[in-house]
Each structure stands twice: as C-alpha cells, then as structure tokens.
Amino acid sequence: MGLKLKALAKSPWVFHVSTGSCNNCDIEVLDLLTPRFDVERFGVLLAGSVRHADCLLVCGAMNRKCIPRVKKLWEQAAKPCLVVAIGSCALGQGVFRGSYAMGEPVDKYLPVHAYVPGCPPKPEAIIAGVVEALKALKKKE
Amino acid sequence: MTVEQVLLWLVWLLGVGFIGTAIAGLLITFVDRKVTARVQYRVGPPWYQPFADVVKLLGKETIVPRGASRLAFFGSPLVAVASAALVSAMLWAAILRPAESFVGDVFVVVYLLVLPSLALVLGGAAARNPLAAVGASREMKLVLGYELPFILALTVVFIKSGGQIRLAQLLAFQSANGAFAVSLSGALALIVMVPVIQAKLGLVPFDQAEAETELMGGALIEYSGAPLAAFKLAKAMLYFTLPVFAVVVLCGGMPATGVGPFVLGLLKVVGLVVVAVLIRNTNPRVRIEHAVRFFWGPVTAVAAAAVVLALLGESFGIGWL
Numbered sequence: 001m002g003l004k005l006k007a008l009a010k011s012p013w014v015f016h017v018s019t020g021s022c023n024n025c026d027i028e029v030l031d032l033l034t035p036r037f038d039v040e041r042f043g044v045l046l047a048g049s050v051r052h053a054d055c056l057l058v059c060g061a062m063n064r065k066c067i068p069r070v071k072k073l074w075e076q077a078a079k080p081c082l083v084v085a086i087g088s089c090a091l092g093q094g095v096f097r098g099s100y101a102m103g104e105p106v107d108k109y110l111p112v113h114a115y116v117p118g119c120p121p122k123p124e125a126i127i128a129g130v131v132e133a134l135k136a137l138k139k140k141e
Numbered sequence: 142m143t144v145e146q147v148l149l150w151l152v153w154l155l156g157v158g159f160i161g162t163a164i165a166g167l168l169i170t171f172v173d174r175k176v177t178a179r180v181q182y183r184v185g186p187p188w189y190q191p192f193a194d195v196v197k198l199l200g201k202e203t204i205v206p207r208g209a210s211r212l213a214f215f216g217s218p219l220v221a222v223a224s225a226a227l228v229s230a231m232l233w234a235a236i237l238r239p240a241e242s243f244v245g246d247v248f249v250v251v252y253l254l255v256l257p258s259l260a261l262v263l264g265g266a267a268a269r270n271p272l273a274a275v276g277a278s279r280e281m282k283l284v285l286g287y288e289l290p291f292i293l294a295l296t297v298v299f300i301k302s303g304g305q306i307r308l309a310q311l312l313a314f315q316s317a318n319g320a321f322a323v324s325l326s327g328a329l330a331l332i333v334m335v336p337v338i339q340a341k342l343g344l345v346p347f348d349q350a351e352a353e354t355e356l357m358g359g360a361l362i363e364y365s366g367a368p369l370a371a372f373k374l375a376k377a378m379l380y381f382t383l384p385v386f387a388v389v390v391l392c393g394g395m396p397a398t399g400v401g402p403f404v405l406g407l408l409k410v411v412g413l414v415v416v417a418v419l420i421r422n423t424n425p426r427v428r429i430e431h432a433v434r435f436f437w438g439p440v441t442a443v444a445a446a447a448v449v450l451a452l453l454g455e456s457f458g459i460g461w462l
Contacts, residue, residue, distance in 0.1 A: 043190050049361070
C-alpha cells in the first residue's frame with residue numbers, strides 16, 4: 001500500500017448525497033459528527049464541495065430526477081473516490097421498489113464499494129461501511 | 142551580495158520559511174482542531190491529522206473546471222504558499238539573525254501578508270463557479286475591511302519606536318525599552334490585532350469567504366488535489382506566521398539571546414493562537430456587511446484612539462501612553 005492510499009485511509013472526507021431519501025438515513029449520517037460518535041477521530045470530515053470529497057455517502061431510493069445529478073456528482077468528484085450506499089432504499093429501494101417515480105438502485109449507476117443495510121442503519125454500521133469501503137479500495141490497488 | 146549569501150538565503154527560505162513553517166503551522170492546525178473538538182465534548186483528531194490531509198490531497202486527482210483560467214487557477218495557490226513562506230523567512234531572519242537582516246521592513250511584510258488573501262480572491266474568481274465568485278467577492282470586502290485597522294495598529298508601533306520600520310530594529314528597540322504592548326496604546330494595538338488575525342486567517346466569525354455550510358467551500362469550492370493542499374498549507378503557515386508577526390512587532394518578539402526569553406516569546410505566540418481558537422469556537426459566522434462594519438467601526442476607532450494616544454505619549458514624553 002502506497003503513501004497515497006495510507007493518507008487517504010487516514011483522512012477520508014465524506015460528501016453526503018441524498019437521492020430522494022426520507023431524511024432518516026441523512027440524520028444518521030449527521031449523527032456521526034456528533035460528540036457521541038465523533039468520526040473526526042479517524043480523520044473523517046464532512047466536505048461541503050464534492051471536489052473535496054473522498055467518499056460519497058449515498059442514501060435514498062434514487063428517483064428519476066436524481067439519476068443525472070448523481071452521475072454528474074460522481075464525475076465531479078476527484079478520484080480516487082469511494083461510494084458507500086446507505087440504507088435499505090439505496091441498496092434495493094425498500095418500500096419504493098416498483099414505484100413509477102423510481103429508477104434503479106444506486107449500484108446500477110455508481111461503482112459502490114460498500115453497502116450498509118438498515119432502515120435506517122445505525123451510525124456504527126455507517127462507520128463500519130466507510131472502513132469496508134477503504135478496505136475494498138486497498139484490495140483493488 | 143555574494144553568491145554564498147544568495148544561496149544561504151535560498152536555503153533559509155526553503156528550510157525555515159517553507160518546511161519549518163509548514164510543520165509548525167500544521168501542528169498549530171492540529172491544536173486548533175483538537176481544542177475545537179474538546180470544546181464540543183468530542184475526542185478530536187490524532188496529532189498527524191493535518192499532515193495526513195495534506196499528503197492525501199497531494200495524491201488526489203486535480204480537476205480544472207471547464208472554462209477556468211489555468212494560469213490564475215494554478216498560480217494563485219502557489220502565490221499563497223510562496224508569500225507565506227517568504228514572510229515567515231523574513232520574520233525568523235529578523236528574530237534569529239538580526240545583524241544580517243537586510244529585508245526586515247514591516248511594509249514588505251504587510252504587502253506579503255495580503256497576498257494569500259488576494260490569491261484566494263484570484264483563485265475563486267478564476268474557477269468559474271458562482272459560489273466561488275461570491276466567496277471571492279466576500280474575501281475582497283473583508284480585505285478592505287481589516288487592512289485599515291491593521292495599518293493603524295502598525296502605525297502605533299512606528300510612532301512609539303520613533304520611526305523605525307525594520308523588524309530587527311523594532312526588536313532591538315523593544316528589548317532596550319520594553320515591549321510596546323505594555324503601554325496603553327500598544328495594548329490597544331494588540332487588541333486590534335486579534336480580530337485582524339482572525340479575519341486574515343478566515344476563521345469564524347470572519348470565514349465568510351469559505352463558509353462551509355453556506356457556500357460549500359466558497360472560493361475553494363472548485364479546488365481539488367494539489368492546489369487545494371497548497372491553499373490549506375498556506376492557511377496553516379499563516380496560522381503560525383501571523384501570531385509570530387504580532388508578537389514581534391508588539392510583544393517584544395522572541396529574542397534568541399537565551400532559552401528563557403525565546404520560550405517566553407513562543408508562549409506568547411501560543412497565547413495568541415489560543416485566543417484565536419477560543420474566539421472561533423464561541424462565535425457564529427457574521428454577515429459580510431456586519432464584518433466590514435465591525436472593522437471600519439469599532440476596530441478602526443480603537444486603532445485610531447491608539448494612534449492618538451501614542452502621538453500624545455511621544456510628544457509629551459509620557460511613557461505609559
């Protein structure tokens with residue numbers, strides 16, 4: 001593992017992408033930054049701009065309006081960049097499956113590195129998801 | 142100047158100005174983040190976190206937005222880092238080798254200290270992003286706001302030292318007659334310096350140009366990879382350099398005559414950094430017009446009062462003014 005990846009593993013800045021989620025997963029993502037979980041211990045910061053991001057946290061059922069926007073966000077992110085799909089909706093669209101407003105789940109459009117199931121997933125599970133994504137990146141290199 | 146002297150200055154610029162300041166600045170950035178975390182009842186990042194951030198950004202892809210001016214987009218982060226390194230090299234030359242300091246002019250420092258802000262303006266404007274343009278325009282207004290009280294505070298120093306403008310001479314004057322900040326006008330000038338440093342560093346309450354939650358990074362929104370690392374590094378270097386400058390011109394500096402006075406000077410720098418971190422953690426971001434009004438109103442008034450007091454003190458020979 002090179003120095004580049006080591007540094008990336010020590011400071012993954014995350015960017016929060018909501019693709020039509022019910023706000024439940026989004027709140028759990030924000031929980032990570034609170035004193036109880038404090039992911040800054042691991043160098044995780046919430047990036048405001050997708051250009052600064054090393055990891056996209058995608059939640060939501062991916063409705064049709066979101067598809068071009070999510071693709072554009074992925075193109076705008078500086079590589080290497082990870083994608084973590086968060087919540088039942090991002091994994092398999094949950095109760096919204098088959099709705100006229102929905103596209104396909106996230107991994108149809110983006111290369112997902114880790115899946116975090118749950119409705120909503122616990123903050124611990126999301127931290128584990130980011131760790132898994134970093135592991136996946138290391139394995140690929 | 143001989144060739145050896147030029148080479149010596151280059152080594153000084155690279156070793157002390159760039160590498161030394163970068164390490165010190167990144168460590169101070171860590172202190173800032175750790176104290177911020179403790180204030181919010183969090184654990185905070187490990188000590189190597191700012192270093193890991195910079196190394197990571199250096200290894201990332203660099204994206205240039207379509208239609209951006211490449212020269213300005215890549216030139217401005219370089220200018221920011223270079224000017225921060227140059228200021229630091231000059232300051233430490235005046236502190237550690239006062240006899241040889243030929244570039245110890247306060248005005249040069251003032252000009253060089255404004256360059257990182259101008260680089261941010263230029264980079265933001267070159268990025269062709271509306272949010273970056275808003276951030277750049279805010280940074281420009283902020284510069285207009287804080288430069289006036291900054292110059293007035295430095296005028297106090299010129300008056301009290303009898304017209305000395307060289308850093309080494311100012312340090313010598315202070316070690317002979319006591320630090321300027323001990324007098325009333327000097328203390329007021331130091332008080333003026335605190336918000337000016339805050340604004341020059343772009344810390345809350347004066348982080349309008351980068352406003353993470355509002356402009357998503359503002360002037361830096363389109364930056365990624367190495368140029369972003371350069372901007373972060375320049376900010377970290379200034380985080381160390383600006384308090385050192387304030388200590389040099391107002392608080393007697395850190396004379397290299399012995400370990401005791403030198404450490405005392407460094408403690409003064411740490412004190413200013415702690416003040417900056419605490420202000421940053423106990424204040425919300427103000428709107429840009431409030432920030433400019435604050436600098437042109439109360440801060441300039443205090444600075445002007447300090448200048449008047451210093452003039453009175455000089456003309457009537459009253460030491461404590």
